[in-house]
Amino acid sequence: MAVEAERGMTDMGSRHEPSTSGAGVVEAVRLRSIQKYFGSNHVLQGVGLCVRRGEHVVVFGPSGSGKSTLLRTINLLEEPQSGSVVVEGREYGPGVPGEPKQRRGDRRELRKQVGMVFQQFNLFPHLSVLDNVTIALRRVKGMKRGEAELRAARQLDRVGLLSKIGSYPAMLSGGQQQRVAIARSLVMDPKVMLFDEPTSALDPELVGEVLAVMRSLAETGMTMVVVTHEMGFGREIGDQNVFMDAGVIVEQGGREIYTDCREERTRSFIRAVL
Amino acid sequence: MLAQQARGFSFDFSVVTNNLDLYWAGVRLTLFIAVTSFVLATLLGVVIALMRLSRNRLVGAVAAAYINLFRAIPLLVFILFVYYGVRIAFGLTFFTALRAGIFAFTVQYSAWLGEIFRAGIQAVPGGQREAALSVGMGRARTFFTIVMPQAVRISIPPTGNMLIGMVKDSSLVYILGVNELLRTTNLLANRTFRYFETYLATVGIYLVLTTAIYYLVKYLERRFAISDVLSQATRRYSPFARNRYQRLRTLQEAVGGGSSIAP
Ligand SMILES: Nc1ncnc2c1ncn2[C@@H]1O[C@H](COP(=O)(O)OP(=O)(O)OP(=O)(O)O)[C@@H](O)[C@H]1O
Ligand SMILES: [Mg+2]
Numbered sequence: 447m448a449v450e451a452e453r454g455m456t457d458m459g460s461r462h463e464p465s466t467s468g469a470g471v472v473e474a475v476r477l478r479s480i481q482k483y484f485g486s487n488h489v490l491q492g493v494g495l496c497v498r499r500g501e502h503v504v505v506f507g508p509s510g511s512g513k514s515t516l517l518r519t520i521n522l523l524e525e526p527q528s529g530s531v532v533v534e535g536r537e538y539g540p541g542v543p544g545e546p547k548q549r550r551g552d553r554r555e556l557r558k559q560v561g562m563v564f565q566q567f568n569l570f571p572h573l574s575v576l577d578n579v580t581i582a583l584r585r586v587k588g589m590k591r592g593e594a595e596l597r598a599a600r601q602l603d604r605v606g607l608l609s610k611i612g613s614y615p616a617m618l619s620g621g622q623q624q625r626v627a628i629a630r631s632l633v634m635d636p637k638v639m640l641f642d643e644p645t646s647a648l649d650p651e652l653v654g655e656v657l658a659v660m661r662s663l664a665e666t667g668m669t670m671v672v673v674t675h676e677m678g679f680g681r682e683i684g685d686q687n688v689f690m691d692a693g694v695i696v697e698q699g700g701r702e703i704y705t706d707c708r709e710e711r712t713r714s715f716i717r718a719v720l
Numbered sequence: 721m722l723a724q725q726a727r728g729f730s731f732d733f734s735v736v737t738n739n740l741d742l743y744w745a746g747v748r749l750t751l752f753i754a755v756t757s758f759v760l761a762t763l764l765g766v767v768i769a770l771m772r773l774s775r776n777r778l779v780g781a782v783a784a785a786y787i788n789l790f791r792a793i794p795l796l797v798f799i800l801f802v803y804y805g806v807r808i809a810f811g812l813t814f815f816t817a818l819r820a821g822i823f824a825f826t827v828q829y830s831a832w833l834g835e836i837f838r839a840g841i842q843a844v845p846g847g848q849r850e851a852a853l854s855v856g857m858g859r860a861r862t863f864f865t866i867v868m869p870q871a872v873r874i875s876i877p878p879t880g881n882m883l884i885g886m887v888k889d890s891s892l893v894y895i896l897g898v899n900e901l902l903r904t905t906n907l908l909a910n911r912t913f914r915y916f917e918t919y920l921a922t923v924g925i926y927l928v929l930t931t932a933i934y935y936l937v938k939y940l941e942r943r944f945a946i947s948d949v950l951s952q953a954t955r956r957y958s959p960f961a962r963n964r965y966q967r968l969r970t971l972q973e974a975v976g977g978g979s980s981i982a983p
Contacts, residue, residue: 523850558856568851572869576968582855585865599975608975612968627851634855 473532474499474638474669475560479542480519480529482512489515490526491693497638497686502664503671504684508715511690513673517640520671521560522553533559534637558586561631565643567623569615569630575602576611579630587634601629605659621652625659632663639663641672677704677719689715735914736921746904747925753818753890753900757825758883764826765833772838783834790831796892799824803896821893825886832882840875841867873944880937884930901925 475497482490489512497503505513518524520531522538530539536551570578579598583589589597602608605625615623624644631639641660645653657679664670664683674680680687681704688698689712697709704720707713736743771783790798803820806812815823844867852862894903905922909915 521854523854554856554858557854560854562851562854564847564851566845566847568845568847570848570851570866572873576971581865582857585861586856595971596974599971603975608972611972612965630851630855 472498474501474534475520475671476532477516477519478530478532480516480526480531480539482515482519482524482526482529489693490519490529492529493693493695495688495695495698497669497671499637499669500667501669501685502683503686503688504680505671505673505688505690506675506677506680506715506719507690507696512693513690514642516690517562517642517671517673520638520640521557521562523562531556558634559637561634561636561639563624563627563631563639563641563644565646567615567620567627567647569623569627571615573614574611575607575613575615575618575626578615578626579633582630582634598629598633601633602626604632605629606655619652620648621655624648624656628656628659628663638669638671641670641674643673643675645674645676675719677716691715731917732914733917733921735908735912735917739908742904742908743901743921743925746899746901747929749899750887750890750901751929753822753825753893753898754883754887757822757829757890758886760822760826761829761833761886762879764830765837768830768834769837769841772834773841787831787834790828791835793828795824795828795889796895798828799892799896817893817896817898821890821896821898825889829882829886833879836875836878836882837871840871843874844870876937876941876944880933880940883937884933887929887933888926 473496475495477493477495480490480493481488493512493516495503495516505516507513515524519526519529519539520533522531526539528540528543530537530541530550532538533551533556536555537548538551538553538556541547541550570581573581576595576598579601580591580594583594583597584591587594599608599611602611605628607622607625607629610618610622610626615626618626628639628644644660645656648656653676657676660670660672660679661683670683672680672683681701684701686698686700687703689696689703689707689709691711697703697707697712699707703712704716707716768783768786771779772787774780774783793801799821802824803815803817807815807820848866848870849862852866853859857865890900891902893900894906897903899907901922905918909918912918
């Protein structure tokens with residue numbers, strides 16, 4: 447019974463997916479019929495998602511439902527078995543079955559346009575704060591050291607950490623590390639920023655400073671996809687809210703989803719966490 | 721003194737001081753063998769480690785077999801096998817006693833070092849790779865700028881222990897008639913019958929060599945450790961840190977007071 451319901455949702459998901467033709471101008475990211483397996487574990491079961499420019503998408507759902515995998519598919523840290531990722535009109539990934547093969551973008555080109563912030567920060571511990579933020583500018587964009595450092599310092603100033611440019615990650619609090627990680631991504635001028643539970647590894651008193659940075663980033667009009675358990679924050683910034691369960695998008699909608707959702711599964715999850 | 725006289729015996733270290741040139745030649749050869757073998761073994765060990773971690777199953781299996789094989793054979797047995805077995809069976813005139821020894825050390829130590837380097841690379845959390853890839857770095861760049869520096873730091877202490885072991889193990893080639901420190905001592909002792917004095921000097925020399933390496937490794941560990949350039953402590957020491965301190969201060973002044981999205 448449950449399995450049938452899931453299938454039904456998957457099908458609905460793909461029917462609702464807008465067609466590729468005519469897409470472009472306002473669209474920053476589109477996932478098309480993503481199928482992802484880990485061995486025999488069918489983790490993403492034909493997921494489709496459309497993110498408009500400047501939109502803030504919040505993804506929530508129970509543990510193991512595939513939220514991280516979905517997010518990591520957007521920059522192809524996870525390679526799906528089929529489906530495609532469209533960023534700024536260019537298509538990446540293995541493609542949707544049955545469609546004619548078209549020329550696909552290089553994964554590295556995709557990643558240059560997509561910033562990612564991890565739950566565990568993943569700062570480079572052997573590099574100073576400044577070098578953490580400059581390394582991609584220099585090694586990926588080929589920028590001169592002086593210019594890269596100036597840009598990095600400006601970015602670090604925006605997240606309130608200019609005073610820490612000479613420190614190493616191990617000397618910073620979790621909240622400061624996550625802000626450096628945000629600066630490291632932002633300095634590359636991404637078209638989209640992905641956040642995978644950015645505050646879950648933080649002590650409660652440090653959550654606020656990271657959310658504050660994300661809030662101001664949202665106000666600048668940055669396109670964001672945020673996986674979070676902070677339902678209050680999600681409700682605040684989420685233009686599009688996506689509830690996932692067992693590898694499918696069960697329901698998505700505007701802010702009303704938190705008070706007035708269609709699906710029973712969504713309702714019980716929201717009731718449990720709010 | 722009394723005890724010695726009672727035995728009609730007294731220590732005479734002039735046998736050592738009169739033959740310092742012999743000892744020096746022995747030490748030089750010992751260090752030559754140890755350093756040459758170790759450098760070659762390190763290079764080969766990196767290759768073995770990378771093969772071991774290769775996505776190609778066959779390459780990985782070959783490296784694993786190499787490691788298991790050479791770690792299993794006693795070093796002395798292997799040295800004798802190379803020199804008396806392989807050299808004569810295949811008529812390899814290239815293998816002089818010295819070269820056979822260095823070859824045997826290189827092969828065996830590369831197996832051990834390969835395991836150390838593999839463990840070092842694997843000890844770097846996967847999130848490091850992912851973070852590097854996510855800012856657009858390629859696989860090779862990710863390895864060389866992000867993974868390798870961290871793996872090197874992790875590998876320094878065990879690698880230092882291997883170097884100390886190498887210096888000591890180099891004495892095994894005395895059995896092939898290589899005039900390194902041990903055989904030099906052995907010949908001198910047999911000639912002068914001053915076994916205690918000559919060997920005591922050699923024990924002392926090995927102690928000095930290994931202790932020196934120990935401190936070298938400690939120094940390298942500290943050298944690779946991280947420190948805040950803007951803190952007082954590091955600034956005092958090196959001109960490099962002072963220089964960097966100045967650059968960061970200038971940068972801060974150039975940027976300071978800009979727009980902030982921080983709380
Ligand atoms: N690298 C992997 N190898 C094998 N299975 C994996 C891997 N990563 C995730 N999975 C599995 O895929 C499923 C979805 O995992 P995912 O991490 O996307 O869930 P999630 O919704 O982010 O959960 P959480 O809220 O706990 O972070 C889980 O069943 C998980 O066990
Ligand atoms: Mg997750």
